[in-house]
Amino acid sequence: MIDYETIRVIWWLFTGVVAIGFTVTEGFDFGIGALLPFLGKSDVERRVILNTIGPNWEGNQVWLILLGGALFAVWPPLYATLFSGLYVAMLLVLFSLFMRPTGFDFRSKVDDPTWRNAWDWALFAGGALPPILLGVLVGNLVQGLPYRLDQDLRTFYEGSFWALLNPFALLCGVVGLAGMAFHGAIYLGWRTEGVIHRRACAVLDLLGPVFLVGLTVAILWTIAAFGRPEITSMADTAAPSNPLNKTVTLNNSWLAHFAAHPWMWAAPVVGVAGMLTAWLTGRKGSSGLAFLSSSIGISGVLLTLGFALFPFLLISSIDPRSSYTIWDASASHFNLLLSFWITVVFLPIVLLYTRWAYKVMWGKVTERDILQDSHTLY
Amino acid sequence: MITGEDVVDLSRLQFGLTALYHFLFVPLTLGMTFLLGIMESVYVMTGKQVYKDMTRYWGKLFGINFAMGVTTGITLEFQFGTNWAYYSHYVGDIFGPLLASEGWMAFFLESTLVGLFFFGWDRLSKVQHLTVTWLLAFGTNFSALWILLANGWMQYPVGSEFNFDTLRMEMTSFADVFFNPVAQVKFVHTVAAGYVTGSMFVLGISSWFLLHQRDVGFARRSFSIASAFGLASVLSVIVLGDESGYTSGEVQKIKLAAIEAEWETHPAPAGFTLIGFPDQERQETAFAIKLPWVLGLIATRSIDEDVKGIKDLRQESISHIKSGMVAYGELQKMREGDKSPAVKTAFDQHKADLGYGLLLKKYTEKVTDASEAQLAQAGDDTIPKVAPLFWTFRIMVVSGFTMLFVFAMALYHCATRTADQKPWLLKLAVWSIPLPWIAAETGWFVAEYGRQPWTIAGVLPTHMSVSHLSSGQLWFSMGGLVTFYTVLLIIELYLMLKYIRLGPSSLHTGRYFLEGKA
Numbered sequence: 001m002i003d004y005e006t007i008r009v010i011w012w013l014f015t016g017v018v019a020i021g022f023t024v025t026e027g028f029d030f031g032i033g034a035l036l037p038f039l040g041k042s043d044v045e046r047r048v049i050l051n052t053i054g055p056n057w058e059g060n061q062v063w064l065i066l067l068g069g070a071l072f073a074v075w076p077p078l079y080a081t082l083f084s085g086l087y088v089a090m091l092l093v094l095f096s097l098f099m100r101p102t103g104f105d106f107r108s109k110v111d112d113p114t115w116r117n118a119w120d121w122a123l124f125a126g127g128a129l130p131p132i133l134l135g136v137l138v139g140n141l142v143q144g145l146p147y148r149l150d151q152d153l154r155t156f157y158e159g160s161f162w163a164l165l166n167p168f169a170l171l172c173g174v175v176g177l178a179g180m181a182f183h184g185a186i187y188l189g190w191r192t193e194g195v196i197h198r199r200a201c202a203v204l205d206l207l208g209p210v211f212l213v214g215l216t217v218a219i220l221w222t223i224a225a226f227g228r229p230e231i232t233s234m235a236d237t238a239a240p241s242n243p244l245n246k247t248v249t250l251n252n253s254w255l256a257h258f259a260a261h262p263w264m265w266a267a268p269v270v271g272v273a274g275m276l277t278a279w280l281t282g283r284k285g286s287s288g289l290a291f292l293s294s295s296i297g298i299s300g301v302l303l304t305l306g307f308a309l310f311p312f313l314l315i316s317s318i319d320p321r322s323s324y325t326i327w328d329a330s331a332s333h334f335n336l337l338l339s340f341w342i343t344v345v346f347l348p349i350v351l352l353y354t355r356w357a358y359k360v361m362w363g364k365v366t367e368r369d370i371l372q373d374s375h376t377l378y
Numbered sequence: 379m380i381t382g383e384d385v386v387d388l389s390r391l392q393f394g395l396t397a398l399y400h401f402l403f404v405p406l407t408l409g410m411t412f413l414l415g416i417m418e419s420v421y422v423m424t425g426k427q428v429y430k431d432m433t434r435y436w437g438k439l440f441g442i443n444f445a446m447g448v449t450t451g452i453t454l455e456f457q458f459g460t461n462w463a464y465y466s467h468y469v470g471d472i473f474g475p476l477l478a479s480e481g482w483m484a485f486f487l488e489s490t491l492v493g494l495f496f497f498g499w500d501r502l503s504k505v506q507h508l509t510v511t512w513l514l515a516f517g518t519n520f521s522a523l524w525i526l527l528a529n530g531w532m533q534y535p536v537g538s539e540f541n542f543d544t545l546r547m548e549m550t551s552f553a554d555v556f557f558n559p560v561a562q563v564k565f566v567h568t569v570a571a572g573y574v575t576g577s578m579f580v581l582g583i584s585s586w587f588l589l590h591q592r593d594v595g596f597a598r599r600s601f602s603i604a605s606a607f608g609l610a611s612v613l614s615v616i617v618l619g620d621e622s623g624y625t626s627g628e629v630q631k632i633k634l635a636a637i638e639a640e641w642e643t644h645p646a647p648a649g650f651t652l653i654g655f656p657d658q659e660r661q662e663t664a665f666a667i668k669l670p671w672v673l674g675l676i677a678t679r680s681i682d683e684d685v686k687g688i689k690d691l692r693q694e695s696i697s698h699i700k701s702g703m704v705a706y707g708e709l710q711k712m713r714e715g716d717k718s719p720a721v722k723t724a725f726d727q728h729k730a731d732l733g734y735g736l737l738l739k740k741y742t743e744k745v746t747d748a749s750e751a752q753l754a755q756a757g758d759d760t761i762p763k764v765a766p767l768f769w770t771f772r773i774m775v776v777s778g779f780t781m782l783f784v785f786a787m788a789l790y791h792c793a794t795r796t797a798d799q800k801p802w803l804l805k806l807a808v809w810s811i812p813l814p815w816i817a818a819e820t821g822w823f824v825a826e827y828g829r830q831p832w833t834i835a836g837v838l839p840t841h842m843s844v845s846h847l848s849s850g851q852l853w854f855s856m857g858g859l860v861t862f863y864t865v866l867l868i869i870e871l872y873l874m875l876k877y878i879r880l881g882p883s884s885l886h887t888g889r890y891f892l893e894g895k896a
Binding site: 065071080102332339342 | 461
């Protein structure tokens with residue numbers, strides 16, 4: 001039996017694992033979608049691009065669904081406040097996701113240039129909008145969201161959609177898009193040869209610097225402009241979840257938090273080093289090494305965010321004690337244990353057959369493949 | 379704070395529409411994956427090419443449908459959070475793990491393997507591909523299992539209790555949630571209905587090929603598999619129908635009484651109202667034609683148990699509401715810091731009825747000061763509108779029995795090898811294609827509309843469950859969803875019809891009708 005405090009920390013880690021699983025796998029699908037109209041000039045070229053992820057994108061998308069499910073199951077108030085507070089933004093994410101299953105499956109089922117071109121732009125929107133919107137969301141998470149809880153723990157969100165589009169958050173949106181497109185170009189380069197391979201590697205010279213510079217600016221901006229929340233009093237770490245039983249100040253420094261836990265610096269270092277390695281190796285001809293590096297880099301960036309916020313999950317900018325921490329926004333002890341065992345059993349099984357599915361479909365996708373299997377492939 | 383009625387109504391309408399829309403695609407996925415598994419098994423066992431072509435052709439139609447199922451399924455996961463925030467907080471501890479399990483056990487399996495199903499034909503051995511197809515079928519069915527456990531819990535919330543520290547429901551027994559009798563019958567009923575949908579789809583389209591004397595060998599084989607699987611499935615739907623779930627819990631009993639427009643409690647065994655015109659205001663059913671004994675048999679599986687009528691159930695609800703007022707009052711005291719044993723004991727005595735107390739929140743924020751008139755109003759609220767339930771239930775049942783007739787005739791004529799000489803049968807099968815959808819949609823309407831005024835039966839009222847949104851936000855989402863869904867449905871139907879007209883010739887094997895072969 002794992003005690004309540006420990007299992008809360010474990011679930012904080014697991015949530016990070018699922019978030020990383022989502023960003024690393026669906027990340028390159030999003031990126032490839034965003035690059036599709038630009039890196040593929042002809043119909044056959046675009047089909048080559050689509051079919052590098054054709055057999056596997058659907059499984060990757062489940063990480064997103066699972067992330068939603070994990071928040072619902074393990075941090076129910078976080079799920080409730082995030083999705084209802086950011087109502088319009090979440091619906092825009094949803095609408096852009098509509099373009100993906102339909103785009104992949106329907107695009108090549110009709111042999112008509114207008115039809116296919118329209119779907120290519122739909123796939124572009126479905127690939128580009130979610131990273132931008134999720135980036136904007138992260139940008140606002142760092143600044144805190146304007147919500148408060150009433151005594152029944154009902155959420156009242158007092159901001160508007162337009163207020164989300166502040167300069168810092170927009171920068172995060174650009175970083176999100178550049179990062180996913182970068183990751184996508186690397187995967188695409190790895191799975192193709194010839195002209196598409198060359199174009200994919202060339203675009204890294206644009207995306208790599210945008211991402212790295214943008215990320216650095218965002219980090220410095222955070223340190224300079226925003227305060228980090230700190231708990232000033234709370235029930236103990238194994239108490240039943242009720243956010244209102246604590247007090248919080250918003251004026252601490254992010255640097256002081258890292259200074260208190262120096263090992264946390266490993267995350268941003270791994271993030272930047274991974275992305276740099278990916279860029280430098282990828283631009284000369286993308287390979288498994290470049291992909292591994294960008295995956296590690298992305299994980300480092302996400303861990304930086306998680307470490308910086310710890311133990312907070314969501315900050316309220318208007319009523320600090322309504323903020324959620326891992327100690328007061330978790331599901332019950334019973335539930336966390338149940339979900340833990342389900343995850344421990346199924347995560348390895350999922351990874352095993354996912355690996356197999358990739359292995360079966362592995363290989364470079366070429367124009368010849370497309371012409372040969374024109375009626376079966378995407 | 380009391381949320382505006384228009385936001386509650388719009389949120390309900392939006393969830394209802396998107397859920398019903400999603401369920402246009404789900405049952406076909408449930409049924410088609412099984413049929414694909416059967417067809418491919420025959421291919422692997424006999425080695426006959428036509429069965430592989432069948433798997434691939436029906437697989438193409440399945441693919442178009444599956445894409446829509448995935449697209450519209452994400453909406454539902456988002457919506458619990460976006461539109462039902464208090465619900466998510468209040469029952470996330472039970473609902474969440476079931477949804478997450480669906481992710482781990484079902485979504486990953488079906489979504490990872492669906493790519494191999496379509497693109498793995500030349501990269502996998504026969505047996506490997508067959509395994510993929512069957513795992514895909516199990517994946518879709520696991521998905522139904524988990525989400526129906528969640529839905530079954532909403533109808534009959536077992537294995538959980540209210541925690542006054544966290545102000546929400548928390549799970550106390552996974553086994554009780556998993557073996558919830560309402561959820562179990564719901565699962566069997568729903569997946570079997572999915573098999574019926576898949577079978578009717580294949581049967582109807584094969585009949586259309588036969589009527590036009592196209593690809594006769596291909597169509598005849600598809601027809602016979604669909605008729606056999608369809609008959610077995612429709613019998614399961616009817617015989618194992620989820621009627622038996624209606625005796626568990628107060629709210630399910632009210633739903634049953636509403637479906638039957640059973641205003642009074644009659645001496646056992648109760649009669650079944652075959653048809654009539656329910657009148658909510660006067661609380662009676664005009665021109666009722668009753669079959670003696672039948673309702674008692676269906677509902678209680680006995681001849682000596684009463685089936686309670688609406689008027690008596692309403693009185694019972696009112697006594698639950700009174701007890702819920704006490705629970706709410708004691709909870710309020712505890713929240714204000716009074717944790718004395720007397721308060722705790724009083725709360726524990728009444729806490730099962732806390733949800734009924736919350737019904738009063740619609741009329742008075744304080745709850746404990748409710749007047750007799752407000753109590754009576756809340757009591758009325760516990761009775762859903764009878765006429766819509768009465769009629770949709772009957773539409774579902776008639777669709778079900780019509781399909782039983784179609785499948786029975788189809789199988790009989792298949793067995794006597796006379797099916798393709800019976801144009802009436804083939805035409806009937808084509809025109810029956812919409813029936814499983816009509817049955818499924820009306821069935822869900824009965825299940826969900828009949829649970830009103832609750833999201834969680836007896837635990838959380840609908841008007842408490844919604845997010846604190848403006849009606850402008852609701853109109854934005856509704857506008858977007860209706861636009862996207864309408865456009866996507868037109869595209870989906872266009873592609874379906876295109877590939878149905880092409881028939882197996884769309885595989886470009888050179889063996890079929892439009893390619894110059896019979």
